[in-house]
Amino acid sequence: MVVATDAKSMEVNETEDRPVVRKEAKYEFIGREKLLVKSYQPNLQYVHIYATRLNSLRPKVNKAMQHRISENLLNSSSLSSTSRGSPSKQHEGGADGNVPRVPLVSISAIRPDRKYAVIGTLQKRQTLKPSILKEVSEEHNLEPPVIRDTFVDKSDQIFIEDDTQSLALTGNIDTQNLCNGLSVSLFIGMVVGAIGKENSDGEFQVDEIFYPHNSELISNSPAMDSEKSGDEGDSFVMFVSGLNVGGDYESVLLDMLASFVSGDCGPMSEISSKIVRVIVCGNSIDSKCVDKELHTQALYLSKKSTLSSVLPLQTLDCTLQQMCSSCNVDVMAGETDPCTAFLPQQPMNRCMFPKSRVYSTFATVTNPYHCKIDDSIIVGCSGQNLKDIGRYSTVTDELAALEMTLKSQITCPTAPDTLPCYPLGKSKEDPFIIDPQPRVYFAGNCSELQYKLLNNETQLILCVPTFSKTKEAVLVNLKDLKVTPVCFSDVLMC
Incomplete structure (x- = not known):
């Protein structure tokens, strides 16, 4: 059962039997140059990241002081x-x-x-x-180290x-x-x-x-067409995170999610047709599917072994294939996904998705992720930034931490100090600096759905809940930044 908690935005005329046409939107991956790592040089020092960050943001802090x-x-x-x-x-x-x-x-x-x-x-x-x-x-201390949160x-x-x-x-x-x-x-x-x-x-x-001065708030807001009224100008981006395929929850929820995106949910197909893009915000594979023991074994011992992540990847591929058949889907790397742990995490290899990769609508992208859909700039992470902030602080409010990272204009401020990342050369720019300012700023794999409109409702910050725990995905209307949670349940309405 699929339930949209905002009844007005999901209202549909069931008496009309007409074909549903998928709405399209312009798209650009604007973070390609600074987020894609073309070559890794392990001999570089991390001091260049701090030097570049300071030199980039110093003028903005200076401007804030001018007031x-x-x-x-x-x-x-x-x-x-x-x-x-x-x-x-x-x-x-x-x-x-x-x-x-x-x-x-x-x-x-x-x-x-x-x-x-x-x-x-x-x-x-x-x-x-x-x-x-x-x-x-x-090393001579016989007491085991204390495990801390x-x-x-x-x-x-x-x-x-x-x-x-x-x-x-x-x-x-x-x-x-x-x-x-x-x-x-x-x-x-x-x-x-x-x-x-x-x-x-x-x-x-x-x-x-x-804090760094922010002078680009209104410029990224798309101009509203005064002739469009009601639902005519609606254009949705769906955010979903923490699918955790291979975990302890019913796989039927994945089928329901794919059916909703592809427009196979009957009266819900009208709203599905207005989803211009789906962003999967990391942690698509469950953490228990990571075979840590195989990494410590000799190659001849693990030659005939089958990774426990193979079956979950096949299930994920089938789910993504169904969504890609009718909608653009971007899959971000996450902490538990089969990819490098260094930030910015590089796109997962497309060879792991043999069924989905044949579609031009399928893409594996970086984490953090910067894109532009129509006139709206969207920036976000898979959640490692908020998780790391929680380790070295007493903060419990994920939305407040997310807001502060936006205010600092750095997606992952704790990298490289406590969050692993790639070292950069002197000529490279800090990949974590937020420039230009986004209209939608999100973090995936949060404990619950939270959101807030900032700067005269021209910016939205969004904490995307973990799907495997909350059974929720989130729709954001690019027309007015209205947030609509969509709950999936195989038993009861949420």
């Missing part, structure tokens, strides 16, 4: 570039000698008992964070770092709030601006935090 100039808090001349030496005497006062001004300097130029503005990347020193060096140094401790300390130096932050700081927190929410790896002064203990006393 404070009108309040006579910041010196406009000092905001044009970062001073690497000692601040000049002209910053000691305003033009009339009475208005206090705050110079923007590099961290190495900070002097005690003087207020400054700095821009840098946030880092966090954690006692409980796993470290291979710590494991080697404690989170690695937060009261002794954690926050630092801000630029290309000259790092400095500990203090003030109204709660080190256990999210990954790094003051009275506002901050993450490891975020590029922010801070106003404060160095105290006698050599720590930077923070008064105010600035």
Whole structure:
């Protein structure tokens, strides 16, 4: 049984017996250049990622600070570039000698008992964070390591770092709030601006935090056709994540999902015809199908072994084939899928989907994923970013964490510190920077469906629930960003 919880948007005239025509939409994979890894160079260092991230977002943070100039808090001349030496005497006062001004300097130029503005990347020193060096140094310790869900401790300390130096932050700081927190929410790896002064203990006393300025909100919103009314302009994108094929749930749900997308659900076929694309947001194969023991065996021992993921992949292929026969389907890589674990995760090999790959409507894509459907830019991840944030913080609200990653303009701020990713060369751009701003920003494999409209309802952030647990998929109407959950059940209405 398929149930749409929004009855109005799913209303259909069952008396009309007419053929259903699939609606089409323009599509572009806009993240191709920075997300596809053409060659892997293991000798590169991760410092280039932080340097590129800081250089890319520094102007946007600088621009956010410009809004404070009108309040006579910041010196406009000092905001044009970062001073690497000692601040000049002209910053000691305003033009009339009475208005206090705050110079923007590099961290190495900070002097005690003087207020400054700095821009840098946030880092966090954690006692409980796993470290291979710590494991080697404690190799004679006979006690087994403690298995933890989170690695937060009261002794954690926050630092801000630029290309000259790092400095500990203090003030109204709660080190256990999210990954790094003051009275506002901050993450490891975020590029922010801070106003404060160095105290006698050599720590930077923070008064105010600035995020990268966002000036591209309205430009990505498609123009609404005033002549279109009612359901005429509806255009849906379906998001589904966590199929976990091979797991402990009824496979009939997959058949129902495929039938709904292909328009074989009778009165629901009208709304199915308006689905222009299906995005499968990772974790399509269940984690128990990963044969970890085979990786440690000799090749001659595993030569005649059959992977436990073969049958689930065949089932997934059949499901995708049915959907691809009538609709465009993008399959993102996920944490439990048969692909590399390094972010950005590369598309799963098409040879694993012999039935689906013959369709031009089928595509395996990267994680994170950036695409443009008509005039709407859609950006999202398979959920590793939120999961990793939860490990190194006390945050439990996935939607709040997702909103902060959008505010920081970085999809995976904790990479490469605690989230594995590819090292980049000096000439490469950070693949996790969100540019341009998306109209729909999502994260897959969440515990429940959550969503929120931002910036005068021009942006939607969406937590896509795990299908194997909630039996839900999500429809997003690109016309007005209206969210409609669709629940599948083989027994009762959800």
